[in-house]
Amino acid sequence: MHVLVVHNRYSSAQPSGENKVVDQEVGLLRAAGHRVDVFERRSDDIGARSLPGKVAVPLLVPWNPAVRTELAARLRSERPDVVHVHNVFPLLSPAVLAACADVGVPVVATLHNYTQICPPGTLQRDGRPCTECVGKAPLPAVRHGCYRNSRLATVPLAVSLSVNRRRWWSGVERFFCISAAQRDVLVEAGMSPEQLTVKHNFVPDPEARRSGAGEHLLYLGRLAEAKGVRLLMTAWDRLAADGGVGVPLVIAGTGPLEREVTAWAADRDDVRYVGLYDPAQCRQAIARSVAVVAPSTWLEAFGLVAAEAMAAGVPAVVAGHGAFVELVEDGVTGLLHRPGEPDSLASCLRRITADPAQNREMGRASRRRYEQGFSPAVGLERLLDGYRTAIAGRSGGGDSPSPLEDESTGSRRETRASRDGGSR
Structure with missing residues (x-):
């Protein structure tokens, strides 16, 4: 093609x-x-x-x-x-x-x-x-x-x-x-x-996958209000006032709230602001995480960092709205907090770090979810199905075989959208 x-x-x-x-x-x-x-x-x-x-x-x-x-x-x-x-x-x-x-x-x-x-x-x-x-x-x-x-x-x-x-x-x-x-x-x-x-975004199979319990909680993304950065800082302050969760919070990224985040993290032992990571550093940081945190206040259309965590066998703590509710199964591959509520986020962060055995099982379930829904093989199939459908539609061929038919069978595969009805 x-x-x-x-x-x-x-x-x-x-x-x-x-x-x-x-x-x-x-x-x-x-x-x-x-x-x-x-x-x-x-x-x-x-x-x-x-x-x-x-x-x-x-x-x-x-x-x-x-x-x-x-x-x-x-x-x-x-x-x-x-x-x-x-x-x-x-x-x-x-x-x-x-x-x-x-x-x-x-x-x-x-x-x-x-x-x-x-x-x-x-x-x-x-x-x-x-x-x-x-x-x-x-x-x-x-x-x-x-x-x-x-x-x-x-x-x-x-x-x-x-x-x-x-x-x-x-x-x-x-x-x-x-x-x-x-x-x-x-x-x-x-x-x-x-x-x-x-067509969910796919994630390449990472070179690094989690092998132990993890060293930190990780926020990886743009430092912006819509991404829930201020919400995370508020929740973390409440956790710290109650004795913390035993692991530090690592914040990686840049954006309009960078100065505020830098000042907030300064001189703290429980927070590390590391600036903008390159792709290899991102993969390593995810693989060393107890969990990845994505507390977005806007309705994320996907949530790439959650899929990247799954690929590394790491659970995620995410806002319970938008696309996150179909990416993360609450209590199985991660935890959903009530959107915009710092106490709910703090409770989920405490829970995800409190039980290492449960956390490891969530990590294994996350990896299985990745292989079924966000792997390169799945991503390629969905791309090609969409292309075939568009080409057939423009040519007026409807559901008839296009020149881009499956070589092994000589017929077009039914698109995933048709099988799923385009819904959850």
């Missing part, structure tokens, strides 16, 4: 699970013998633009005509079987969909967040869930300055959502939702359930 991946890479200054997922899927497909090319822009390149060029960036968010021309020419030259779109903000824009339509190439798109119904893509405002823009013009997002707390910065996103909504829904054969929870929200918001297929 020949796949062209379209992606606007996020800034390298911040850890990006989305960048990681794109790179891993490209590597997975290539390792399986498929040809994968990449059409991309990099947000890092904005800094090198001239002043007029930087000023013009917001104007390109709703529509970048140069991208349409460039991508259409490449599609005519290379003729891929399918185009896989990831992020188009801020330099690519939905013009990539017009280019694909110009040449007649089928499109699949992974929805990594909620940008189809919410300008900043988080369904959250002021630390609380928000659906004020869902199903209507996104004027509330502009009024509240939901993107970067800036009305001006929010305007291009709101305009793009408004003017390109129909283009997305008509120009994409198949949307990959990264959880059933995300799919449910999008269906309730009016997106067609027939276009939405659940």
Whole structure:
């Protein structure tokens, strides 16, 4: 199969699970013998633009005509079987969909967040869930300055959502939702359930897996309000006041709350802030964990760190909402705390560290869950099923065999989405 991946890479200054997922899927497909090319822009390149060029960036968010021309020419030259779109903000824009339509190439798109119904893509405002823009013009997002707390910065996103909504829904054969929870929200918001297929992100089998009891609790991710960092600090302070849990808390990452986290962790024996880890350090830190902690206050569309913990045989303590409730089975592969409640989080952290035997059994169950649902083999099957469905849909073949049929049987496999009905 020949796949062209379209992606606007996020800034390298911040850890990006989305960048990681794109790179891993490209590597997975290539390792399986498929040809994968990449059409991309990099947000890092904005800094090198001239002043007029930087000023013009917001104007390109709703529509970048140069991208349409460039991508259409490449599609005519290379003729891929399918185009896989990831992020188009801020330099690519939905013009990539017009280019694909110009040449007649089928499109699949992974929805990594909620940008189809919410300008900043988080369904959250002021630390609380928000659906004020869902199903209507996104004027509330502009009024509240939901993107970067800036009305001006929010305007291009709101305009793009408004003017390109129909283009997305008509120009994409198949949307990959990264959880059933995300799919449910999008269906309730009016997106067609027939276009939405659940395809969980996969995680490469790590070189490091936990072999002992673990040395620390680990928070690994962006240091932001929506990720529950302040909630974690509050819960940890309450645990410390009650004697602690016997292991330190390691916080790895960077983000807008970095200064606050650094000051909070300074001169403490029970907390270590280690900054931004590289991928190898992340794998090692997870493998040495008693548990990984993900107390997000927003409705995570997936929760990559929980799947990475499972791959290493490590349980997770996560917020009991969003995609986490389908990733982590409470009491089996980890613990779910009540979202936004520091006492509930503190209780779960105490529980996950109190019984080493139970913790080890949770770790073994986590690894089994990973092998069944988030391994590379499962990820590859789901990707190819989605591509086949998109190609058949564009060609009008419906459920008939496509040129990308299973070589061993001569017939297309039933897609996982069809078997599962796209639900939990």
